Amino acid sequence: MSRTTHLHSGIIILDASLEKYASTITFHDGAVIAINGKPPKGALLVDLQGQTLVPGFVDSHIHLLLGSSGAGDVNLSGCENKNDFERELLQGYKGEDDSQWLVASGWSEQTLDATPTIEWLDCIQDIPVLCWRSDFHTAVLNTAALNQLNLAALEKVTGGAQCKQGIVRETALWEHVAPFIPSPSAAQIRTRLKKAVQNLHADGVTLVGAMEELDDVENYLFPLREELQVRMRLMLLDHPTPENFSRCSSSEKDSLLHVIGFKTFLDGTLGSRTAKMYEPFCDVDSSGLFVEHALQGDLGEWISRVVQGGYAPVMHAIGDEAVGTALKSIANVPKTQLCRIEHAQFIAEQDSSAIEGRWFGVQPLHKESDDLIALDAVGEERANQLHDWRAMLDRGAKLSFGSDWPIAPHNPIGAMSAAIKNGVTPKEALVATTADAAASLGEPRSGILKIGSFADATLLSCNPLECDWNSVTPSITMTIVGGVIQFQSGTNR
Ligand SMILES: [Zn+2]
Structure with missing residues (x-):
């Protein structure tokens, strides 16, 4: 037109x-x-x-399919106690047929003042129930859900130690529990995606960096891209194999959607105490967990495969040891090659000289909830290092703002405001939401208005x-x- x-x-x-x-x-x-x-x-x-x-706002870290289909239909974020929690589950339960799982999300220990247990979920007995923590790194299951799983095997997987009590985390959760959850219908997913993108437009977002699976890209995002009208630069959760590279190449030149990178997780989250720290947490007997390639010891090979395929390696790293490991693993990758470290919530002094010129995908709206738990979790000294974007900028790190939706709201103005309250200047915050966020996604036609750039x-x-x-x-x-x-x-x- x-x-x-x-x-x-x-x-x-x-x-x-x-x-x-x-x-x-x-x-x-x-x-x-x-x-x-x-x-x-x-x-x-x-x-x-x-x-x-x-220039149109960029949200450089978002999960479109997770937000549109995986989070379930019951929202637990407003629950303050066990009664609220059971009430929401029972309300959501009406209308489920017994072949379906009831999936809920949004709870956190901060709003509940407790960790939900299997007893809270056993108010529903006849269908499986799974309740994601707000960070999607922990879930609680009811007895009917546990009955569908091989608990003896699950117990041995990273994050599965407490599975018999209904609590599952990280690898055990994503690889051994999530595949059992029946997915919503294709029509439901398409409807929810359109609604999600309308909400992004209402928040001023024109370009997203989305963490997705290739099957979902082919089934939903690519066919719907003209209708959705939000630009998508995708970071795939799939393996960087020659077969997947060739599947990506069909959208290579598409201005609305193409794949820019592959993503791996090095650790978990602060809230689930699975972020990998150099020193143990203060309130649990653990220093967190490495997962995926950082656990297997082949992170360097993974990075080489992604870079050789022509894509950006994208690494989720929250704890200081995970961030340090990510930085060491890209030490020999030129700074001109796009590599992204996502979250980077803690950076140890010993690693701070390696951050200059590197891209960090950070989410200012995570700070408020993380601040509530940081002191108990990591003690005063490390709590002061949490989300220190001022120090990162002063040391030459390049910041690209995002939301991590559905884990936090997609609200670039709110994110800028949170950053500005914490020492970032309005200009730096706007650059991290426009030009730098677009550059971190390898998109020179977004984030700046000049002749020839996207309108x-x-x-x-x-x-x-x-x-x-x-x-x-x-x-x-x-x-x-x-x-x-x-x-x-x-x-x-
Ligand atoms: Zn994320």
Whole structure:
């Protein structure tokens, strides 16, 4: 569709890192064709009404399929005790047929003040029930679910030690329990995906870095990409095999969706005490766990295979030892090659000199909930190192902001605000949400508005580089992808 749109009468930030402004911008056929030009004949005119247009927001770490299909239909995030928890489960239970599992998610020890046990879930006896912790690294199961599993084998797998009590973590959970959960229907998944992307547009997001499985990409994301109208750069959870590389190549040149990397997990999470730390946690007798290639000792080979295939290695690492291991494993990979370390919540002093020029996918909205547990979990000294983005920037690390949705809300303005409250400047926060987030996903046509770049932009009620974030936060008034308005506040699109 050929369409020309001319936006005028507002403040236009072309490039946050250079603080480069314009007064008008013209989009044609999905790309920027003019800056500070006159309106072309026949163009759709958009009056920005004095508001601030910025390059479209990027959420560089998201789980689209997990958020749309795997999280289940029962939301436990509002539960404060066992009664609330049982009530939500029993409400969700109505209407389930007995071949289905009841899947719930969103609980955490902070909101419950306790860890749920198998007894909490046994209020439902006749179908299997699985309740994901909010971080998806721990789940609690009921007796009917345990009856479907081989507990003797599960007990020996990393994260399976407490399976007989209904608690399963990490490898045991993802590889030996999750495959038993029946998936929702294809129609349900498509409906939920569309809703999820509408919500992303309402939060100003035009490009996502998504952690997905190749089957889901082929079955849902690729066929739906034109309809969804959010750009997707995918980091696959699959193995980097020649066969998978060739499956990826079909979308290589697609401007809406293509695969940029492969992801591995080095450890778990702080909340589940499975993040791998150099020193033990303070409240459990463990220093966390290595998983996948870090556990098997072949992380270096995995990185080589991914890089040789032409993709970016993406490593989930939360504990300081996991981050240190990730940094050592890429020490010989040139900084020009995209490698991403995701979360990097703790960085030990001994590893801090290795972070310069490396990409870190960080999620500022994790900080609030992590701060609540950090002191008990790791003690004062290490709690002070948690999510220290100021120190990371000062040491030359490159930050790319994301949400980790559905584990935290996808809200770039909220993430910027959390970062700014913790010593990051508004300019650094906007760069980490636009230009740098796009660069970390290998996408030079996003994150900056210049001739030839994608016509992706987010309109804000006030200028994020000049407003006082202590008293006002900008709100999203319009989101444009490929030159087409996908969200406008006050209208039901
Ligand atoms: Zn994640």
